[in-house]
Amino acid sequence: MRGNLFAVAVDLVVLTVRRAELCVLLVERGAPPYAGSPALPGGFVRPDEDLVDTAARELAELTGATGRAVTGHLEQLGSYAAPDRDPRGRVLSVGYVAILPDLPDLPQPPAGSDAPAGAWRPVGPLLESPAGLAFDHDRILADGVERARAKLEYSTLAASFCPPEFTVTDLRRVYEAVWRTTIDPRNFSRKVTSADGFLEPTAALVTGGRGRPAQLFRRGPATALHPPMLRER
Amino acid sequence: MRGNLFAVAVDLVVLTVRRAELCVLLVERGAPPYAGSPALPGGFVRPDEDLVDTAARELAELTGATGRAVTGHLEQLGSYAAPDRDPRGRVLSVGYVAILPDLPDLPQPPAGSDAPAGAWRPVGPLLESPAGLAFDHDRILADGVERARAKLEYSTLAASFCPPEFTVTDLRRVYEAVWRTTIDPRNFSRKVTSADGFLEPTAALVTGGRGRPAQLFRRGPATALHPPMLRER
DNA sequence: GCAAAAGTGTTGAGGCTACACCCATGG
DNA sequence: CCATGGGTGTAGCCTCAACACTTTTGC
Numbered sequence: 001m002r003g004n005l006f007a008v009a010v011d012l013v014v015l016t017v018r019r020a021e022l023c024v025l026l027v028e029r030g031a032p033p034y035a036g037s038p039a040l041p042g043g044f045v046r047p048d049e050d051l052v053d054t055a056a057r058e059l060a061e062l063t064g065a066t067g068r069a070v071t072g073h074l075e076q077l078g079s080y081a082a083p084d085r086d087p088r089g090r091v092l093s094v095g096y097v098a099i100l101p102d103l104p105d106l107p108q109p110p111a112g113s114d115a116p117a118g119a120w121r122p123v124g125p126l127l128e129s130p131a132g133l134a135f136d137h138d139r140i141l142a143d144g145v146e147r148a149r150a151k152l153e154y155s156t157l158a159a160s161f162c163p164p165e166f167t168v169t170d171l172r173r174v175y176e177a178v179w180r181t182t183i184d185p186r187n188f189s190r191k192v193t194s195a196d197g198f199l200e201p202t203a204a205l206v207t208g209g210r211g212r213p214a215q216l217f218r219r220g221p222a223t224a225l226h227p228p229m230l231r232e233r
Numbered sequence: 234m235r236g237n238l239f240a241v242a243v244d245l246v247v248l249t250v251r252r253a254e255l256c257v258l259l260v261e262r263g264a265p266p267y268a269g270s271p272a273l274p275g276g277f278v279r280p281d282e283d284l285v286d287t288a289a290r291e292l293a294e295l296t297g298a299t300g301r302a303v304t305g306h307l308e309q310l311g312s313y314a315a316p317d318r319d320p321r322g323r324v325l326s327v328g329y330v331a332i333l334p335d336l337p338d339l340p341q342p343p344a345g346s347d348a349p350a351g352a353w354r355p356v357g358p359l360l361e362s363p364a365g366l367a368f369d370h371d372r373i374l375a376d377g378v379e380r381a382r383a384k385l386e387y388s389t390l391a392a393s394f395c396p397p398e399f400t401v402t403d404l405r406r407v408y409e410a411v412w413r414t415t416i417d418p419r420n421f422s423r424k425v426t427s428a429d430g431f432l433e434p435t436a437a438l439v440t441g442g443r444g445r446p447a448q449l450f451r452r453g454p455a456t457a458l459h460p461p462m463l464r465e466r
Numbered sequence: 467g468c469a470a471a472a473g474t475g476t477t478g479a480g481g482c483t484a485c486a487c488c489c490a491t492g493g
Numbered sequence: 494c495c496a497t498g499g500g501t502g503t504a505g506c507c508t509c510a511a512c513a514c515t516t517t518t519g520c
């Protein structure tokens with residue numbers, strides 16, 4: 001074994017859709033380096049943790065997920081270990097992407113936690129003028145967003161942005177927000193309801209809005225989407 | 234910064250196609266743990282290296298790439314850090330996938346190197362009865378092969394398995410070997426030659442085989458493949 | 467000539483886009 | 494009644510799988 005050792009951290013790209021925009025959860029750094037700068041939430045891997053355990057623990061701390069099973073998605077994005085990425089020394093950061101439904105009560109820090117409050121920020125401005133985030137988090141964020149955009153095409157990941165029960169329009173708004181595009185509602189509806197295992201109808205309808213009530217769906221067992229949803233080129 | 238530190242290694246899944254089979258480059262471990270077992274080639278990250286630099290250095294040592302620019306592909310696969318994956322202590326391994334054309338002179342160790350000789354092994358038996366490899370390399374291998382299989386669908390990665398100039402049949406044999414399937418040669422030819430930026434024709438033809446001589450191509454500038462190549466389901 | 471491999475033409479099935487049209491609700 | 498959003502029908506376009514057919518070589 002060699003003498004050059006690394007601290008290993010996990011940083012999270014937590015994504016959701018709020019008000020028709022793709023948003024990421026950022027925290028403000030309280031200590032140097034980059035004190036006061038916005039950053040991706042993260043922390044060091046503990047002695048007996050595997051990477052995904054660290055990611056899940058961090059996510060639970062952020063969302064205050066005590067018991068409430070968050071219906072989201074969590075996957076490894078990649079590792080970042082440029083020699084000068086952290087002035088304190090050699091730190092390898094493993095990025096994870098988390099997808100959550102829009103939980104209205106999320107940005108409140110759990111009472112008694114030492115974690116700083118997180119805040120949802122639209123990703124658009126962050127990606128266009130990437131000057132703000134600490135460390136190399138601008139790049140991790142960009143890679144995470146690109147991963148999510150790509151996976152909408154050929155997987156059922158979009159349902160992870162939605163609450164347990166949702167309408168076809170809710171799902172379409174996810175695609176439109178993440179891809180920053182518009183999709184024909186009628187063709188979209190036909191496509192996702194006929195894709196095997198994507199959506200399972202419930203008995204309920206949504207009333208209260210204008211217009212005809214919409215069918216409510218739960219996500220089905222499929223994870224891959226065949227044929228894929230096509231993004232415009 | 235915390236006191237629990239990791240050694241960080243890079244392990245390579247080096248893939249090629251030989252005799253119509255997808256093969257991986259394995260080495261034999263010379264020292265404990267797992268002395269004598271086959272393993273993925275790899276090594277520790279040096280103090281001033283970024284991860285991809287370590288991967289490229291390891292690959293160059295394996296291929297004896299002194300000057301000869303290898304035309305292949307190298308990309309990060311993911312990180313593996315289960316607490317008990319290495320009996321010596323806490324080791325995080327970053328997997329990389331490398332794609333090379335079939336270089337007939339590869340398994341010879343470069344003279345004077347301390348690296349053990351690598352040997353090409355077909356991946357089929359390794360994936361079907363995964364008992365042989367050291368550490369968690371069976372899983373890293375499986376993940377690397379799955380990455381390569383998936384990327385053939387929507388990228389021009391297959392050309393990285395070929396020498397600088399190749400025929401449409403060479404390219405088709407790559408798909409057939411990696412996917413373990415058969416593809417109609419006539420439809421395949423039309424598809425890849427009409428895909429924008431995938432193949433650039435050269436003036437040369439290949440003679441010497443039976444049948445009509447084939448057009449030689451170089452790889453074009455495209456990296457994405459639209460529309461994708463479809464795998465049977 | 468014959469086998470083998472490269473490459474072109476054609477046809478039918480199915481997915482996609484675009485849009486006309488109908489359904490069900492709130493005001 | 495009418496605006497609004499949910500959902501179905503359908504026509505034209507494009508891609509794909511399948512396969513007949515032509516081209517060009519080695520033997």
